[in-house]
Amino acid sequence: MTSPLPQRPRRSVSVVLSCAWVLILPWGVRPAMVSDWPLALAVSPTAVNAANPSGTSPALSEPQDAGRSAQDNHRGLQLAQVVEGSVLYFRTPNYTMHVFRDGDVNRMNVFNNATGVLLQRNAIATLEFIDNFSVFSSQGTRNGERVIYRAVVSSNDDILNLQIFDFFGRKILEEPGLGDALINLTSEQRPVHQAAGTILAFDTNTYSTRVFQRQGNDQYLMNVYNRLSGASEQNGISAILSPPVPPYDRQVSYVSRGTYNGVPAQFFTRIDGTGQTALEIISNSGQRLLLEPGVGPVTVNIPSGDLPQGIGQIEAPTSVYVAAVFGDSATLSQIRRLYPDAFLENSHLGSFINTGTFNNRNLAQSRVLELRGRGYNSRLVYRSVQYR
Numbered sequence: 001m002t003s004p005l006p007q008r009p010r011r012s013v014s015v016v017l018s019c020a021w022v023l024i025l026p027w028g029v030r031p032a033m034v035s036d037w038p039l040a041l042a043v044s045p046t047a048v049n050a051a052n053p054s055g056t057s058p059a060l061s062e063p064q065d066a067g068r069s070a071q072d073n074h075r076g077l078q079l080a081q082v083v084e085g086s087v088l089y090f091r092t093p094n095y096t097m098h099v100f101r102d103g104d105v106n107r108m109n110v111f112n113n114a115t116g117v118l119l120q121r122n123a124i125a126t127l128e129f130i131d132n133f134s135v136f137s138s139q140g141t142r143n144g145e146r147v148i149y150r151a152v153v154s155s156n157d158d159i160l161n162l163q164i165f166d167f168f169g170r171k172i173l174e175e176p177g178l179g180d181a182l183i184n185l186t187s188e189q190r191p192v193h194q195a196a197g198t199i200l201a202f203d204t205n206t207y208s209t210r211v212f213q214r215q216g217n218d219q220y221l222m223n224v225y226n227r228l229s230g231a232s233e234q235n236g237i238s239a240i241l242s243p244p245v246p247p248y249d250r251q252v253s254y255v256s257r258g259t260y261n262g263v264p265a266q267f268f269t270r271i272d273g274t275g276q277t278a279l280e281i282i283s284n285s286g287q288r289l290l291l292e293p294g295v296g297p298v299t300v301n302i303p304s305g306d307l308p309q310g311i312g313q314i315e316a317p318t319s320v321y322v323a324a325v326f327g328d329s330a331t332l333s334q335i336r337r338l339y340p341d342a343f344l345e346n347s348h349l350g351s352f353i354n355t356g357t358f359n360n361r362n363l364a365q366s367r368v369l370e371l372r373g374r375g376y377n378s379r380l381v382y383r384s385v386q387y388r
Contacts, residue, residue: 087189088136088151089182092162092175093369097151099125099136108138110149110162120149129191130225130232132201132210133159147172150230155191157183158297158361159203163230171229178366199306200254200269201299202277203227204292209269209279210299211239211254222256224267224279234258234267242268244308252306252314260289271300273311321364322381324352325371335376352381 087106088099096111106127110120123138136151142164150163160177199220201210208225220241224234234256242253251272258267260281268280277294302314322345325335332353335342345354355371355378358364364380371378 086182087184088153088160090151090160090177091179091181092177094175095119095162097162097177099151106136108136108149108151110138110140123149125151127189130230132156132191132208132223133225134185134189134191142172153183153185154208160362161227165230169230174228176362176365178362178369198299199301199303200252200271200277202271202294202297204279204294206292207233207279209267211269220254222254222267222269224258224269233260237267239269241306249308250311252302252308263289265289271298271302271314273314275300275315321358321361322352323355323358323364323367323371324379324381325355326352326377326379331376335371338374 085100085102086098087101088097090097091113094112094114096113098109098111100107100109102122106125107122108120108125109118109122111118119142120138120140123140125136125138128135128137132155134153134155138149140147140149146167148165148167150165152161152163153159160181160183162173162175162177163171164173165171197212197214199211199213201208201212206226206228208223208227210223212221212223213219214221220239221236222234222239223232223236225232237256237258239254239256242248242255244251244253248270251270253268253270255269256267257264259265260267260283264284265281266284268282269277270280271277275298277298279290279292279294280288281290282288300314307314325331325342327335329344332342332344335353335355339355342353342355344351356364356367358367361380368378368380
């Protein structure tokens with residue numbers, strides 16, 4: 001999606017990794033080229049051990065230094081390769097994705113962390129731009145069936161996903177990137193005219209929506225991208241400022257026309273004076289077809305002339321992600337054995353146990369998944385918007 005933050009929530013690196021490691025190779029040991037490398041299993045030592053305790057892969061055929069362990073040698077070569085040619089490198093709950101440059105060609109590796117199977121090795125990856133996303137795709141197989149693997153990154157690097165589609169275009173799987181990631185896209189690998197022309201942009205649970213202007217043109221355009229199906233509901237469609245009539249008289253609303261599930265409809269991208277956002281789709285006959293509040297970061301550059309009377313300025317809300325657990329005081333006591341700073345927090349939707357706050361959605365989601373694995377009813381909360 002298209003929701004840049006004032007500071008990027010994902011800890012991404014292009015040349016300097018999140019761990020400051022120096023690689024020194026002895027004489028006679030050459031760094032393996034990226035094309036030799038089926039897949040780096042990790043960027044940090046702990047991740048190497050979690051993905052593969054031996055630190056090696058059957059598909060690797062790298063020269064080793066007799067004075068170093070196989071794991072140390074393998075890890076050092078990985079780091080050199082990540083810096084040298086990588087475009088994207090990230091882990092999801094079950095996979096590791098690596099997109100890298102091989103001359104003028106992009107290639108992709110996909111590794112199943114659970115099974116230890118390399119699903120894609122040096123597969124040619126095509127690049128396309130879908131709304132505010134760079135999408136790298138490669139063709140391969142999964143469980144004996146032909147599939148398309150996608151590595152998807154938003155223009156401001158705050159969304160990073162693995163997607164798998166069948167050859168009929170149906171989504172089989174989608175997993176978010178977790179923890180640290182390497183994102184090293186060139187300007188040519190990013191969608192053009194992004195935040196500079198953005199008027200309003202945010203995510204909902206299902207969609208990414210963006211209202212923008214192209215350079216040198218005052219016409220508003222709207223994109224509405226279905227993040228679950230990968231389909232663009234609206235793609236550069238002309239939009240106008242909707243009149244501020246009740247009950248939307250305290251909101252800025254932009255509207256475009258299109259179809260939703262085959263029904264002629266109007267797409268409204270809205271934001272109110274407090275920075276709360278929503279995507280609403282209404283049929284031409286006046287029936288509400290969809291209403292989803294915004295979640296996560298918001299990009300706001302509303303022209304002063306678009307603001308309704310009585311609202312001088314609209315700013316994006318400053319909020320954090322919360323890894324929440326639903327339970328009573330006994331649950332809180334158990335949680336504090338894991339996270340001593342956990343506390344009971346109240347909101348307009350009820351009370352929950354706050355196990356930690358994060359500026360990075362993926363870090364918060366990682367804790368939620370950990371808590372669920374321990375049997376707790378845990379969910380991701382975006383503090384000033386709603387439960388995720």
